[in-house]
Amino acid sequence: MYEAGPEITTVGAGISVWPRTWVIMRELGLYEELASEAVKANDSSGGEHLKPAFFYRKSDWPHEGFEYARVMMPNGGTTMHRAEMVGVLLRHLPPNCSIHTSKKLVGYEEVSEDGRTTYMLHFADGTTAVADVVIGADGIKSKTRASMYDLAHKAECSDPEATKREECRRCRHATPKWTGIVTYRYLIPSDRLREISSTHRALDTPALLSYSGKHKHIVTYPISHGKFVNFVGFVTQEGAEGATYPHKWVIDATREEVVSHYSGWEPEVEQMLRCVENPTVWAIHVLDSLPFSVRGRVALMGDAVHAMTPHIGSGGGQAIEDAFILGRLLADPRTTLARVEDVLRIYQDIRLQFGLGVVHRSDKVGRMCEFDYPRLYDGASVPASCKEDDLDLTKERLGELGRAIEDVWSWQVKEHVEDQWDEAKSRFEALCSEKQRDTSTVGKAKNYWSRVCPIM
Template identity: 55%
Template structure:
């Protein structure tokens, strides 16, 4: 997608890829600081840098310093502020176990497994858990996603790695009493990973001065909505139209 975007830009534009923003200093122009030690200036900064957005963190740190009263001091004081701490992603209380399953192995166990219907998307549902699976790579693999809800974890700050490899036994243990078809898939699980699904709650603001947030930097949502990418494209379209208006430009 990045390549498609870059190819659509006029050759007269100056492009810098693989730059990691660490913070910015508000002003006209805004001054951007990067991980490689370089800086750059711009009239407008659009933070499309995802759920771990350095733009969002910098925006709220700056806003906190100039607008909020706090007993805490230091660059991270905004994280304890009732208004500004919402800029930190929170855990949904959902673990997502993901892997690819070789269909040759699965259908060797059960030649009549329901997933054998090419193109079908199946959802196995239970209390606080569900599994979504479907064929990919011409039917040679199943994309396997198992979601487990931990109600006490919703809205908390996750203290472990967000994505980590886990043993097959951990995935199997979460679905001990499920139906035979599910157990057959679990027998074929290879190199599963566990993802702690995070979101960015409603922000009190996503624009400050000449800096704006879009996409996951502004409203990261859980993947079951199937809407995150589309919403980011809509953000970019609307912001682009606004910036192109003669009254702005």
């Protein structure tokens, strides 16, 4: 396992854990330990009690806001600090898994010798490694993906010398796209917010909160056992989707900058703005149309395949689902070196389009909760002197919007990761029943196989 940094760390503070992820954690025997790190743990009994997981409020006015949507999940939702989740996973790595740190991947090349292909990995420190199988889990800026598409473009696309990969109709989708969205992030010490408002919803609501406005919204939830409230403020720049972001993707912001975007919102937002400290601004990029995620014996997973907006908190969960399906397929002793390419194609068929579907669901919810979705509430302002009938009409339109948001979220309950594994397993069994083509096991010829881990 090759890690870009000097140690395995995380990017960002909070993470949401939804029912599909808990199913996997139970299967892996990690449920209890992971649940102990959560602010609100799922019910280990496996019950299906529906509880609030996400509240949506109209907040872009100086009056008290009001709820217009409530997403319900089996046993609600769960949040925790990313570092706490990573710590649990690291503690359960098998002893035969070696981690090589400070190995930032530059790219890979295919090396053919005696009719066999291996992969030469090139790292920023000038060193190299040879692998039989490469798994690129190196994020939205994946160098594994860049090399995969460079090689594919050169070998498969018409007139590759005249057309750059970034301009190719197929291969350009491997380049991340700016959504036109930036997020302002900071942690609020819970004690400080409690001094300002002891009854603030962000402190004790057992679910995520979205404070919604036109082309803007804020998501909050407690992390680190309730010691902090994670504040993520979204601002969508109209007409900027697909443009080149003019700055580094993550930079420091100022308190004044954050306050300027949400000034005049409901009292609870104003109270959180009084707690701004050391904010950063992140440009949100996505991969929403990747045509393939496997080539040869190289596969991509996680944000390297389906980087998405954070609007439904599912990026991390989708990476875990990728790993769950891919890991089980590769770990099977029947996965010989000769079968790896077919096994990776099974993984791609099961996971690629599903993951990209989640990307589009997340985008849809983001547009809805910023009052920018066709034929739904458009954020029309309600004057301070509005009549009761005007406010009732606004609430009626928002209720319709809320039901649409709840419907998009329903996939977390209606669709099951176990079904995907059953399909993958069925296809794998069919593959294994075919005529044996090679009895060599994965990596036997070189006595090891390599995985490129997340670049942080």
